[in-house]
Amino acid sequence: MKKYEQLAKTIMENIGGEKNVISVTHCITRLRFKLHDENKAKTEILKSTDGIVTVVQSGGQYQVVIGNAVGDVYDTILDVFGISANKEAGNDVANKKIGLLDRFIDTVSGIFTPVLGVLAASGMVKGFTALLVALSIIDAKGGTYQILTTVGDGFFYFLPIFLGLTAARKFKMSEFTAMGVGAALVYPTLSAIMKGQTLYELMGGTLFASQIKIEFIGIPVILMNYASSVIPIIIAVYFGAKIERIIAKFMPTVLKGFMVPFCTLLIVIPLTFIVIGPIATWAGQLVGAVATGIFNLSPVLAGIFIGGLWQVFVMFGLHWGLVPIMLNNVSVMGFDPVIVTYFGATFAQIGVVLAIMLRTKDKKLKALAAPAFISGIFGVTEPAIYGVTLPRKKYFIISCIGAGIGGAVIAFFGVKLFVFGGLGIFGYPCFINTVTNDVSGMYYGILASAVSFLAGFVITFPIYRDEKNITMTSSTAGKEQIVKQEIIKTPIMGKIVPLGDVPDEAFASGVLGKGIAVDPLNGQVIAPTDCTVVTLFSTGHAVGLITDKGIELLIHVGIDTVKLEGKYFTVKIKQGEHVKKGQILIEFDVEKIKAAGYSTITPVLVTNHTEYLDIIPTNKKEIKKDDTLITVVI
The missing domain is CATH 3.30.1360.60 (Glucose permease domain IIB)
Structure with a gap:
């Protein structure tokens, strides 16, 4: 020291x-x-x-x-x-x-990051298709329109499947099992069932009254449209990951390959339809009731409330509690004066994004902000929210402020929505009175959107600063990149041996995983962190672990020591057991193993290294207890 x-x-x-x-x-x-x-x-x-x-x-x-x-x-x-x-x-x-809001934002942003590129691309296709129709370049009933619509809508419609994959990586669940949950949520037959015969009404006469179309083992199922939804699949995978781990812990190894996903799907999918979906539905209905009550009290206050929080409602799927109010108002009164106050949210969002795009020096952020801005013009704001503003929550809050100001303007001028139609700039015609052909509402709608846009832009532009991140050079990539890391402490003390010097071709070549080896000074293998024993050889010479953060490790004591058939090894744990950092896993007699003619050099490998950017072994010559052995670059 x-x-x-x-x-x-x-x-x-x-x-x-x-x-x-x-x-x-x-x-x-x-x-x-x-x-x-x-x-x-x-x-x-x-x-x-x-x-x-x-x-x-x-x-x-x-x-x-x-x-x-x-x-x-x-x-x-x-x-x-x-x-x-x-x-x-x-x-x-x-x-x-980390507060709950920070945790939520970090989780949602992490789940959306891998799909941001195609999310932005799909949004641009949707926007340009709407533009081509508006300019009468293509026919809304023609084949060109149908194909372009398919290109733009396909990804959004099946978004729960894609988010099932990315959420699985975040919560450490089997990826294909999570995608199976997402696929069930958008299964086409559900739409037909939702239009079918009603069995009975649940909680009739209350705010949470729901028509029941089907039951599952006698339990009523409240169906909702999960296409393009976000929160239900994320919550489902979160709980699914926990359920999957519990099932895997007790399932015999020979059955895990098919019985773990079998049991997981049978539990998680009905749980999502019966519990997660209804909670989201009722929460939406509650939001709708609150919004209507505020509007009756003060239209301007309602405009600030609905406009300012609209993007938050959409993120949680709570806007479905407001959309029926809008549709009902249009069908009964011929117009909607309440929910229309959400209209400025899109423009406030792109105002913030444009300011960030002009101010940032981060090439990746600039490249992401450009298509997010373009798709946002046409009302598709998911790329802007999840890729640009939400990860930098201050700027997401600014977009909500701009949206609230726009909502207040719409409410103040009494703007009404006469047709439920286009988004973004193509939403302007919805403000034209279809009976009297009065276009004044459209002008006020344009004014409100301009105010929202300018509010977002003007507040953001002078205060935006790129986040300060520290760059590190990857040992294999040879170029600078912003990284996150996980540290693997050494499970065994001794002298470091480069993996390429291990006297075994399979280990030395890296085909079994990336890592490093240790020539042990004592005969103990300890848990490098909190982890679960997923593979335990009966001979005690090797153990497979998965850390609580999903890193898969193989610790192989000695070379060819399997031939000792367990002699000189004492196993202290059981397969499937969750162990704590520092807990003894295996004890072995170094001298007797060497005397028997075997090398005790112990490779420590990250077997799922392909899931990470890099695996960086220590540069120390000798490793002691609690020393870092491997750095996993995420």
Whole structure:
């Protein structure tokens, strides 16, 4: 630790002294300080100090970027200055409290990130198709229109299937099982059933009155349209992942391949139709009742409420509680003056996106914002929400503010919706009175959308700043990229052996996985983190683990030691058991194994390495307890 004492002293001196420190933790590369007064810190001096990569001030933290030695510097600071660690050092998420809203946004954004490209592309196709029809370039009844509509709508219609895949990766569920859940939600027969005969009405006379078309083992099923929906499949996969793990824990290995998905689908899909769907439906009805009540109290207040929160309602599927009110108003009164106040939301969103696109220096964000803006013009805002503003929640909130202002304008001028039709700029004709041909409503609609757009743009443009991220160079990619990492502590202590030097071609070639090997100094294999034992050889010479974060590990004690048939090995765990970090898994006699003519070099491999950007082994020569053995780049 002495080698880092001077660096530790320099850091503490230039952040304003230990009295200026509220707390300090560390992640993969950074010391994360919470300071009483960041103005007391001498940032430029720290940036020029040897051993410090840079300094980042973000999220209420003063972050000193060290690199691989951050753990040693952190320990030295604690030791020399007597500062108490408020948490065990680990990854970013583990070391800071995350609110429910932050967790939700992180989860939804992570699920949508892989599909953003095709989401934006589909939205652009939908928008351009509507434009071609509006300009009479193509016939809305012709084959060209039908094909283009299929191209644009196909992805959105089957969105639950795609989100089933990405949510499965997020929640660590079998991908194809999760896609099966998504496919069930958009199964075509459901639409026909929803139009069929009503068996009876559930909770008639109440806000939650629902027509029951079918039952499942005597339980009423409240059907709803899940095409293009988001939240139901995410919730279903979240619970499905937990159910799948429970089933897998008790299922015999020989049956897991087909019985685990069999049982999981039989539980999760009915659960989604019976519980998750109805809850979403009733929540939507409750929102509708609240919106109508507010409008009766004050139209402008209702405009702010509906307009400002419309995008949130859509994200949760709660807008389905408002759409029936709109349709009912149009059919009964000939117009809707209430729900129409949502109209500015699209334009507020694209106003924010345009400001970000013009201000950002991030090429990837700029490339994503451009098609999101274009599709948003035509009313398709999912790429803008999930790809641009929601991950940067401050700007999503700004879009809601702009939408609320637009909603207030619509309500103030008494704008009415006469036809339920187009979105975005193609929604303007919906404000024309089809009886009197009065177009004044359209002009006010254009005004409201312009106000929403300008509000989003004007608020965002002067304050937007790219998020400060630290880039690291991947050891295999050879180029800089923004990364997240998971740390695998060593399960065995000893001298490091590069994987290519392992005296076994299968391990050395990497065909069994990527990682590193250890020549053990003692005879214990311990759990590198909290994980589940998924494979346990009866001979005790090898064990397969899956960490709670989904990283699959193979620890193989020695080379060809399977031939010992369990001799000199003592197994301390059972297959399917969930073990804690540091728990002893296997004990073995190093000297007796060597005396029997076998190498004890132990490969530690990440077998599902193809799911990650990179697998980075330690550069240490000797590894001790709690040392990092492998860094998994996500």
